[in-house]
Amino acid sequence: MADVAALAGVSTQTVSRVSMGLDNVRPATRDRVLAAMAELGYAPNTAARALRYGSFRTIGVIAHRLARTGESRTVEAVVEAARKEGYTVTLIDVESPSSDVVSAAATRLSHQAIDGLVIIRAETASPDTLALPPRLPVVVSDSRFVGHHPAVGADQADGARSATQHLLDLGHRTVHHVAGPSDSIPAQLRTEAWRTTLDAAGSPVPEVVEGDWTSASGYDAGRRLAADPEVTAVFCANDEMAAGVLRALHEAGRAVPGDVSVVGFDDILLAGYLWPPLTTVAQDFDEIGRRLVARLLQQVRSGEVEDDGDTEDLHEVIPVELLVRQSTAPPR
Amino acid sequence: MADVAALAGVSTQTVSRVSMGLDNVRPATRDRVLAAMAELGYAPNTAARALRYGSFRTIGVIAHRLARTGESRTVEAVVEAARKEGYTVTLIDVESPSSDVVSAAATRLSHQAIDGLVIIRAETASPDTLALPPRLPVVVSDSRFVGHHPAVGADQADGARSATQHLLDLGHRTVHHVAGPSDSIPAQLRTEAWRTTLDAAGSPVPEVVEGDWTSASGYDAGRRLAADPEVTAVFCANDEMAAGVLRALHEAGRAVPGDVSVVGFDDILLAGYLWPPLTTVAQDFDEIGRRLVARLLQQVRSGEVEDDGDTEDLHEVIPVELLVRQSTAPPR
DNA sequence: CGTCACCATGTTTACGTCAACACGACGTCA
DNA sequence: TGACGTCGTGTTGACGTAAACATGGTGACG
Numbered sequence: 001m002a003d004v005a006a007l008a009g010v011s012t013q014t015v016s017r018v019s020m021g022l023d024n025v026r027p028a029t030r031d032r033v034l035a036a037m038a039e040l041g042y043a044p045n046t047a048a049r050a051l052r053y054g055s056f057r058t059i060g061v062i063a064h065r066l067a068r069t070g071e072s073r074t075v076e077a078v079v080e081a082a083r084k085e086g087y088t089v090t091l092i093d094v095e096s097p098s099s100d101v102v103s104a105a106a107t108r109l110s111h112q113a114i115d116g117l118v119i120i121r122a123e124t125a126s127p128d129t130l131a132l133p134p135r136l137p138v139v140v141s142d143s144r145f146v147g148h149h150p151a152v153g154a155d156q157a158d159g160a161r162s163a164t165q166h167l168l169d170l171g172h173r174t175v176h177h178v179a180g181p182s183d184s185i186p187a188q189l190r191t192e193a194w195r196t197t198l199d200a201a202g203s204p205v206p207e208v209v210e211g212d213w214t215s216a217s218g219y220d221a222g223r224r225l226a227a228d229p230e231v232t233a234v235f236c237a238n239d240e241m242a243a244g245v246l247r248a249l250h251e252a253g254r255a256v257p258g259d260v261s262v263v264g265f266d267d268i269l270l271a272g273y274l275w276p277p278l279t280t281v282a283q284d285f286d287e288i289g290r291r292l293v294a295r296l297l298q299q300v301r302s303g304e305v306e307d308d309g310d311t312e313d314l315h316e317v318i319p320v321e322l323l324v325r326q327s328t329a330p331p332r
Numbered sequence: 333m334a335d336v337a338a339l340a341g342v343s344t345q346t347v348s349r350v351s352m353g354l355d356n357v358r359p360a361t362r363d364r365v366l367a368a369m370a371e372l373g374y375a376p377n378t379a380a381r382a383l384r385y386g387s388f389r390t391i392g393v394i395a396h397r398l399a400r401t402g403e404s405r406t407v408e409a410v411v412e413a414a415r416k417e418g419y420t421v422t423l424i425d426v427e428s429p430s431s432d433v434v435s436a437a438a439t440r441l442s443h444q445a446i447d448g449l450v451i452i453r454a455e456t457a458s459p460d461t462l463a464l465p466p467r468l469p470v471v472v473s474d475s476r477f478v479g480h481h482p483a484v485g486a487d488q489a490d491g492a493r494s495a496t497q498h499l500l501d502l503g504h505r506t507v508h509h510v511a512g513p514s515d516s517i518p519a520q521l522r523t524e525a526w527r528t529t530l531d532a533a534g535s536p537v538p539e540v541v542e543g544d545w546t547s548a549s550g551y552d553a554g555r556r557l558a559a560d561p562e563v564t565a566v567f568c569a570n571d572e573m574a575a576g577v578l579r580a581l582h583e584a585g586r587a588v589p590g591d592v593s594v595v596g597f598d599d600i601l602l603a604g605y606l607w608p609p610l611t612t613v614a615q616d617f618d619e620i621g622r623r624l625v626a627r628l629l630q631q632v633r634s635g636e637v638e639d640d641g642d643t644e645d646l647h648e649v650i651p652v653e654l655l656v657r658q659s660t661a662p663p664r
Numbered sequence: 665c666g667t668c669a670c671c672a673t674g675t676t677t678a679c680g681t682c683a684a685c686a687c688g689a690c691g692t693c694a
Numbered sequence: 695t696g697a698c699g700t701c702g703t704g705t706t707g708a709c710g711t712a713a714a715c716a717t718g719g720t721g722a723c724g
Binding site for chain 3: 001002016017044045047050051052053
Binding site for chain 2: 246
């Protein structure tokens with residue numbers, strides 16, 4: 001900046017005025033400064049600006065297994081929403097969703113330049129053992145933090161309910177369930193709603209087969225289910241596991257949806273192109289991302305950190321939609 | 333920091349020493365300072381540190397359609413590799429890979445706090461029209477920038493070649509091809525290698541069916557191919573399109589791999605759980621991410637920006653591997 | 665018992681930017 | 695013609711941190 005000022009024959013303050021686009025600079029002077037900037041390849045120093053303003057216009061995002069499932073969709077939506085607000089996103093991908101790892105990530109991020117933090121599915125982290133930097137605005141997606149921090153999440157229960165009910169309505173006697181890991185909150189919510197729906201319909205509640213969200217675990221679960229001729233309908237806690245179940249059923253020679261109907265959860269991009277195209281519960285990841293950012297920036301701007309207070313209205317639930325494709329049909 | 337110093341009864345410099353973990357502080361003093369930090373919830377100000385050091389220990393990543401394909405895998409790997417080097421990642425997801433959009437993103441990022449820039453698959457952007465900030469270290473993944481900036485990418489040609497050769501070796505007379513968009517460099521490379529391989533084998537070169545990387549476009553392509561009884565082998569430029577092709581073949585009643593063999597590219601997480609499990613070319617996204625970060629940090633640390641010089645060894649090629657699953661077989 | 669080295673800690677300064685204020689030149693109006 | 699705004703530009707200081715240098719006290723050693 002000093003170089004630019006010297007070259008243009010003005011003070012640094014005038015350079016600053018030009019680079020900020022203020023209009024109280026004489027056009028001739030402005031041109032000289034702009035020319036000097038171009039010649040020297042000057043760009044304002046972000047660190048100094050951030051120091052001056054006390055803000056980076058950046059939010060941090062902690063995600064787990066970015067390459068999977070709705071994670072990347074949510075991150076994409078958060079990035080997009082942040083961009084529209086003039087914020088950039090700094091990303092950390094943790095290998096494990098446990099408290100200490102997430103804590104470490106949050107601490108590391110807060111030492112970086114962020115104005116607020118979005119935690120996406122810190123599934124197994126507990127709010128009690130999670131040490132977050134004080135005074136840092138935080139929002140979370142589905143997780144155990146609901147009630148401790150402002151949260152935005154899909155309507156897990158309604159999704160699981162409508163998936164299960166859809167299968168019951170088709171005439172299935174009951175619905176088997178391939179669950180997510182039992183320490184995951186969304187997995188718990190989905191399993192719980194599935195159970196409740198079966199109970200309400202007076203259907204027997206089969207034993208849960210637990211997976212770990214991966215297709216491989218779904219495949220294992222599917223092999224077990226395929227061996228049981230009683231199984232005519234399966235609700236999987238996510239689409240990846242559903243894909244594994246489909247493969248296992250195909251291999252066992254059980255027709256889908258002729259012999260067994262399958263429903264997934266998430267509506268991943270490939271869901272409509274599995275064979276058969278998968279009936280699933282679509283989460284509105286875009287809306288979740290937008291609302292996460294909106295809630296976070298609200299805190300950032302007000303300088304207030306919402307917590308522990310009104311636990312109820314801190315949790316925002318985004319509706320889901322059951323997409324009926326071709327993997328479900330009445331039982332034979 | 334001043335508050336902490338006052339509370340602990342020391343100077344700010346001593347606080348700085350403690351927060352940097354230097355050892356020339358008397359234990360008793362250190363404890364007082366640490367206690368004061370804890371009481372006041374002190375955390376060092378990143379902006380000030382960055383200003384002081386002239387570095388943010390942050391790299392920028394520009395990606396296109398983060399939720400898709402290898403994008404998220406590469407980003408995940410970059411984030412991971414950066415973390416191991418003590419760097420964080422700031423992410424921008426552009427809606428379009430065209431020059432002006434990528435330029436704008438790069439400019440915006442460079443006004444943010446980054447020490448270097450990774451561009452992942454700016455497929456249709458041209459290096460001539462892309463205005464990047466001067467003196468900003470840059471590395472790119474597959475793209476038209478190869479030869480202009482240091483680049484790391486999978487061995488597209490070898491992948492396409494081995495996929496095509498695998499099908500020929502099985503006894504297929506020729507191999508049809510569902511290509512990526514023609515303005516994408518990786519798509520061009522894959523198509524080119526497919527053509528060369530067929531030529532070398534003396535096989536006829538069927539007309540290319542062009543898709544846009546999505547499953548939907550693969551489905552459309554698949555419907556056309558399924559209608560042609562001559563088609564016995566299809567090489568798809570990515571796994572998503574392959575999934576679409578599989579669905580179209582299933583719907584048309586053509587058995588895979590009995591009637592038609594299908595090969596994909598990328599080895600997405602679901603590839604092994606499509607029906608039938610998809611033979612595909614696995615890219616080592618982890619290695620690509622690691623090498624991208626390594627090459628970038630090398631520039632960051634040396635303060636040198638590699639460009640326009642030795643165009644050859646600037647391009648690092650990562651080997652790929654053909655994973656033979658169950659979607660390929662000899663023709664009937 | 666004086667010299668000197670060393671250690672813990674304090675003081676000064678610079679990093680780049682921008683808000684607040686200061687200043688001088690010019691024009692306006694009584 | 696002098697008092698007074700206005701406009702363009704320069705000067706000063708502050709943001710929080712850490713390197714470089716300064717200081718004072720302690721102990722070792724001849």
